[in-house]
Amino acid sequence: MHASLYVGGEWRPTSVAKPVINPATGESVGTVAGAEPADLDDALATAAAGFRVWSQTLAHERGRRLIDGCRLIRERIDAIARVMTLEQGKPLAEAKGEIATSVDNLEWMAEEATRAYGRILVPRTPGIQQFVHREPIGPVAAFTPWNFPALTPLRKIGGALAAGCSLILKPSEETPLTAFELVRAFHDAGLPPGVLNLVFGRSAEISAHLIASPVIRKVTFTGSTPVGKHLLGLAAQGAKRATMELGGHAPVIVCDDVDVPAAAALAVKAKFRNAGQVCTCPTRFFVQQGVYDAFVDAFTAATRKIVVGNGLEAGVEMGPLANARQLASIEALVGDARAQGARLTTGGHRLGNDGLFYAPTVLADVPDTARMMSEEPFGPVAPIQKVASLDEAVAKANALPFGLASYVMTRSLSRADRLSRAIEAGMVVVNHFTVSTPASPFGGVKESGYGSEGGIEGLDAYLVTKSVTMRLAGEDLQP
Template identity: 55%
Template sequence: MYTDLLFYIDGQWTAGCSGNTATVINPSTGETIGQLPLASNADLDTALAAAGRGFETWSNTSAYDRSAILRRAAALVRERHARMAECMTLDQGKPLAESTLEAKSAADHIEWYAEEGRRAYGRIVPSRNAAVRQLVVREPVGPVAAFTPWNFPINQAVRKIAGALAAGCSIIIKAPEEAPGAVIELVRCFHDAGLPEGVLNLVFGVPAHVSDYLIKSPIIRKVSFTGSTAIGRQLGALAAAHLKLTTMELGGHAPFIVCEDANVEAAAALACVLKFRNAGQVCAAPSRFYVHDAVFEPFARRFAELAAQLKVGDGFDPASQMGPLANARRLMMVQELVADARELGATLLTGGQRMGDKGNFFQPTVLTDLPEQARLLNEEPFGPVAPLLRFSDLDSVIAQANSLEYGLAAFAFTRSLKTATELGNRLQAGMVSINHFGLALPETPFGGIKSSGHGSEGGTEGLDAYLTTKFISQVGI
């Protein structure tokens, strides 16, 4: 069911010239499922040259014609989503139902950008002199280097690819080495849709080497990265040293606030879905649960019940509701965070243990009574572990929610319009969702503030990220 693991450079599928490979592992079984080629400098030089030529071609292609190719790519994604989903479950581990939803939604993102790219409007600025005509035009920034993570292989890649292509940019994307299969199948859809050679290039390699080499190249004019805050700081500093524009979608540690007037059943049900989706490996997932004293006990009881009922297993088992962690590193980190919390006196309501000795499975875990110094409350957990904390008044919980360096997402439940408005205004996050989950749609911006990054993907902001502004002042001779 897996795919051929290859680069896509200058319109060709290739294993490159280095001969070096990395092993791709099925996180549910620990078995090897493929050998992935790793790019050499020569491979990267070929991709850079191709992206330079591709930009000249694509930036001079009309927005109308670019849109037509993107729409064809979206149609192919819809036809082939099952294939992409299978590859994703094989190498990333998430349940097939989640993989299928992610693969299907990629087509929506492509279609959104296909239409939005036709609306990259400029404007006419009224002149002080009737003989002068003043124009503001929007132009593609240039070749893009994009770096995407393993937790949502298609979702993270398609936003960058579609946004860049809709704006008229070429792009080199370094996709995740641990979960490459679905991205290869996604790129194949763009190839088969008739995208010109060099406009889209896909490579894999040693992450630090590839990012350093691409960002320093004078061909690259824009850098888009999704990943940890620590790596984002490094790549952002490197890009700044070379005056490259950046979009950084970094880590998160999202608060989930349950007010005293909240619908406890609805809040607990959504909290369970959002926390344990993709085994908690979601940058915008709720990871600090602040519950009012008046409803803490019923919420904690119901949330723990729902977590304990989740069926954890291989993603290809239709009964599985949560798969494994994507790699052994995450399994070890989650174990460390739980052990630290318990050593500091936290109470375990459910879970807390690795499951079996095969694959990277960990029980959905709920903890209470955590002290402020617990690592789980201060480090992005990126796993299926939920800490529950009490609060008594709105000002204090907002202060707690805003206390960390992260500012990607925030969630809240309340029946009060006044409280909802205040939470929306005062929570320090790039995205706030109240009484439901309303993030990550193609037409809405997705991005954070503070150490969670800058810039947005999705919405008109996602197209703006790949455009520059030119002012033209002309007078007739």
């Protein structure tokens, strides 16, 4: 399978074909094209032309075209999920779930396209009317990571295209095949040429080229905080709006009134989803001392039951890490924590020599000085700390510069309210781990970025406000 460029409604051959590697086997599962500067210039030109057409297309029609694409993706979900598992490693059931959730998000946004409301202002002067219009901002450059090859591209496609913008999508070269299949569905659904374009290549070169172009009016990025800051610097040179969904290090505050086995079971399922390679993944567990030992034991027992293996095999609950960088990073972070006194209760080692598998790992009594308490681990390791009070837990939760997702587990409504208000994060979840729905905004604060995807905020991110003041016809012109 080959992921080619898609520019101006046409699949474009290139001289570059980089292999795409299956992290479970180390074998190539396809190739991905690489864009040259001329390809990027063509993508910019066609995005500009596509915007002129798409922005003038009625919102109802834009929504119908997006729904047509969703229908095709749903029909092809089994095939696309298999592609995702081959190139990214997550279990097949997770891949299908990701695609289904992604389409739900896109369908909701397609319907929201008809609700980009303006307003009429109450006049202050006789004969003068004032209107506020909401209009698409223009062509968008979108950059997405490897951990959610369907969810992150479709969030950006949904918001931009529903608003009336055209878009140039640049996914990760490590998971290009899923994005290729998604774009092909929109092509087959009859999306007008230039509205959606797909490019691959060296990230630094493509981002610099696209963001510097006067054609691009908006930048949207999901990925690490350092890269996000760099792209913000590029966008600032053109005073371009940006949405940044950056790194997190989600705290979990476990209160001493919980049902310990149930709380631990829920937390384990969330922690090891996608092998822990989730920006909203629970990563720092702060457990009140009254239930600390019981929680560690229950969490460890549930973790030991996780079935690790090739995501295409039946019964597998956790696949490999997506690339060798992540494996090396987790090995280093676990080694550092253990050297500083953390207590290993399970895992802590690589599994086998084939593929990039790492055992689901639990570390108790992790000191604040361990690197994984300040650096997002982005892998299958759960550090747990004991806290004497909820005030201490909140202080630890807010101690880092990140503020994406956070979690609270308690039976007390007053505690739930108090903690959800006190934690500095864009999203707080109480007694479960589903961070967002199609109707809710998804985004962070502090160094976890700004702006939101999803919900009415996700459409608003691609709209600009225009104020129109009009003297009514028939009124005498006065100086």
